[in-house]
Amino acid sequence: MSTVNQDTPHTAPPVDVPNGPPPGTGTSSRALLARLPRYQQIAEDLREQIHTGVLAPGEPLPSETVLIDRYGVSRITVRAAVRALRAAGLVITEHGRATYVRLAPTQPVDLDLTIRRVGDRFHTWEDDGWTLVEEPTRYRTTVDQALAPQLGMAEGEPVFVCERLLTHPSGARVVHRMWVPFTVCTTVPGIEADPFAAPAALYGHLTAAGRDLSWHDATTARMPTPDEATTLKADEGVPLLIHTRTTTGAGDQSQSMLREELCLNPTLLSLTQETSAR
Amino acid sequence: MSTVNQDTPHTAPPVDVPNGPPPGTGTSSRALLARLPRYQQIAEDLREQIHTGVLAPGEPLPSETVLIDRYGVSRITVRAAVRALRAAGLVITEHGRATYVRLAPTQPVDLDLTIRRVGDRFHTWEDDGWTLVEEPTRYRTTVDQALAPQLGMAEGEPVFVCERLLTHPSGARVVHRMWVPFTVCTTVPGIEADPFAAPAALYGHLTAAGRDLSWHDATTARMPTPDEATTLKADEGVPLLIHTRTTTGAGDQSQSMLREELCLNPTLLSLTQETSAR
DNA sequence: CAGTGGTCTAGACCACAAT
DNA sequence: TTGTGGTCTAGACCACTGC
Numbered sequence: 001m002s003t004v005n006q007d008t009p010h011t012a013p014p015v016d017v018p019n020g021p022p023p024g025t026g027t028s029s030r031a032l033l034a035r036l037p038r039y040q041q042i043a044e045d046l047r048e049q050i051h052t053g054v055l056a057p058g059e060p061l062p063s064e065t066v067l068i069d070r071y072g073v074s075r076i077t078v079r080a081a082v083r084a085l086r087a088a089g090l091v092i093t094e095h096g097r098a099t100y101v102r103l104a105p106t107q108p109v110d111l112d113l114t115i116r117r118v119g120d121r122f123h124t125w126e127d128d129g130w131t132l133v134e135e136p137t138r139y140r141t142t143v144d145q146a147l148a149p150q151l152g153m154a155e156g157e158p159v160f161v162c163e164r165l166l167t168h169p170s171g172a173r174v175v176h177r178m179w180v181p182f183t184v185c186t187t188v189p190g191i192e193a194d195p196f197a198a199p200a201a202l203y204g205h206l207t208a209a210g211r212d213l214s215w216h217d218a219t220t221a222r223m224p225t226p227d228e229a230t231t232l233k234a235d236e237g238v239p240l241l242i243h244t245r246t247t248t249g250a251g252d253q254s255q256s257m258l259r260e261e262l263c264l265n266p267t268l269l270s271l272t273q274e275t276s277a278r
Numbered sequence: 279m280s281t282v283n284q285d286t287p288h289t290a291p292p293v294d295v296p297n298g299p300p301p302g303t304g305t306s307s308r309a310l311l312a313r314l315p316r317y318q319q320i321a322e323d324l325r326e327q328i329h330t331g332v333l334a335p336g337e338p339l340p341s342e343t344v345l346i347d348r349y350g351v352s353r354i355t356v357r358a359a360v361r362a363l364r365a366a367g368l369v370i371t372e373h374g375r376a377t378y379v380r381l382a383p384t385q386p387v388d389l390d391l392t393i394r395r396v397g398d399r400f401h402t403w404e405d406d407g408w409t410l411v412e413e414p415t416r417y418r419t420t421v422d423q424a425l426a427p428q429l430g431m432a433e434g435e436p437v438f439v440c441e442r443l444l445t446h447p448s449g450a451r452v453v454h455r456m457w458v459p460f461t462v463c464t465t466v467p468g469i470e471a472d473p474f475a476a477p478a479a480l481y482g483h484l485t486a487a488g489r490d491l492s493w494h495d496a497t498t499a500r501m502p503t504p505d506e507a508t509t510l511k512a513d514e515g516v517p518l519l520i521h522t523r524t525t526t527g528a529g530d531q532s533q534s535m536l537r538e539e540l541c542l543n544p545t546l547l548s549l550t551q552e553t554s555a556r
Numbered sequence: 557c558a559g560t561g562g563t564c565t566a567g568a569c570c571a572c573a574a575t
Numbered sequence: 576t577t578g579t580g581g582t583c584t585a586g587a588c589c590a591c592t593g594c
């Protein structure tokens with residue numbers, strides 16, 4: 001094995017799966033596919049088997065050893081293929097056991113973001129069976145450069161922050177963070193007493209204080225940090241869904257009275273909202 | 279190199295960065311960190327340098343060769359470290375050039391999902407500067423098992439499908455898919471003529487036909503397939519944001535008149551929505 | 557204990573970018 | 576031509592799981 005051993009993929013060895021047309025010329029329908037790196041071809045082949053059900057959800061993939069001589073490649077190549085599937089969220093691997101086809105994505109539970117109002121009382125997703133996992137983390141700080149524009153405040157102004165981890169009967173978890181400008185606490189009766197109450201309560205206090213509320217929601221997604229992945233029970237290859245809600249006065253939307261952030265695992269939870277034509 | 283060469287990380291070689299305490303015992307504050315695999319330690323070190331600004335956004339990381347002898351490890355180990363950063367979306371690598379610290383996430387552009395109504399005319403995000411990139415793909419098919427419940431239809435019933443790729447002046451792109459039940463086309467005047475019009479137009483036709491509309495929105499995220507990544511200009515380590523909107527009658531929400539799906543890259547676009555307390 | 561995946565080395569060739 | 580990242584091999588030891 002000292003001579004050239006790579007280049008066009010092996011053509012003689014024990015290959016019993018798509019290896020592209022023989023390196024010659026007469027490229028068949030998809031010349032592109034044939035020229036993909038070997039590990040991608042293997043990943044593609046396994047992906048195919050998963051989608052067609054040859055490899056059913058929950059089932060283990062063949063072991064690395066088996067794949068190595070089935071495809072006639074080195075271990076590192078097989079591992080590269082499996083890694084690609086893992087990054088795509090198609091399989092999960094368990095050390096010492098095997099790599100398994102990700103279970104049929106259990107239909108995520110809905111987290112309904114719709115804000116419902118009955119008189120001066122508000123109801124939010126939290127009332128939908130969510131409970132605190134642990135004592136909330138509460139502290140007072142000053143807004144930094146990144147947060148200031150979000151709250152319509154100047155850098156350095158004081159805010160209260162409340163961070164909570166909630167759980168749902170389905171097993172899903174969310175991290176909820178809330179920022180309340182200090183000035184809001186001191187001027188709105190009721191909030192002063194407990195600036196760390198649940199959002200629905202704060203909406204109520206604000207409304208009772210004669211403010212017309214308006215909300216600006218934004219949703220985005222990104223890959224989680226290792227920490228976030230564990231607290232939200234996210235496997236590798238699973239992104240993070242992030243929803244932020246800013247509460248402002250219906251008139252002056254430049255200054256916000258409240259800012260909330262919700263982080264969740266989209267394989268367990270789906271964000272929903274109801275609207276109707278007015 | 280036939281004898282043991284791994285085990286506790288190298289301790290003698292040219293290491294000038296966190297390598298954990300010497301394998302002995304007196305584990306310092308964080309014994310955990312010291313026992314991480316070498317490539318994770320390196321990734322952690324680079325991550326640190328990125329967050330503290332030692333490696334500024336847009337700047338290239340040291341080349342693999344440099345990292346190899348800076349940390350005294352093999353190339354594959356360095357590459358594993360860089361791969362971890364890439365998967366976390368912290369860096370992007372350009373073949374033949376270098377690996378760069380991901381640019382400070384340009385503030386994503388808002389895609390406002392709020393539906394606005396003026397008389398019988400509706401306005402949606404599409405009116406916000408979005409244009410078609412290419413001729414829409416339109417076809418007629420029958421709903422399959424997965425889609426039937428979403429539309430409140432029976433499996434096998436006919437639907438029209440319209441798939442469009444839109445672009446925005448900011449450079450962002452979205453894929454928009456729409457399903458219209460055949461029965462809706464035939465019973466609602468106006469839609470019959472053009473079942474592939476933009477959603478806002480369809481909302482108008484439905485309203486003109488005397489229906490009170492109601493919408494159910496759901497948002498989720500997942501890793502893109504390679505295809506999706508390229509059409510939406512997503513780098514590696516960037517998830518896909520998916521928003522679906524189902525239009526139903528305000529009374530009977532079990533049967534839907536329309537279903538839309540929106541796929542986008544969250545680093546370029548952020549989904550927003552406005553609400554006010556009624 | 558055997559089997560599986562996790563980490564690592566040393567060395568090779570290829571493809572792309574810039575000089 | 577040089578340097579960078581991309582793919583690949585062959586072989587080794589480690590760590591976890593389960594018999």
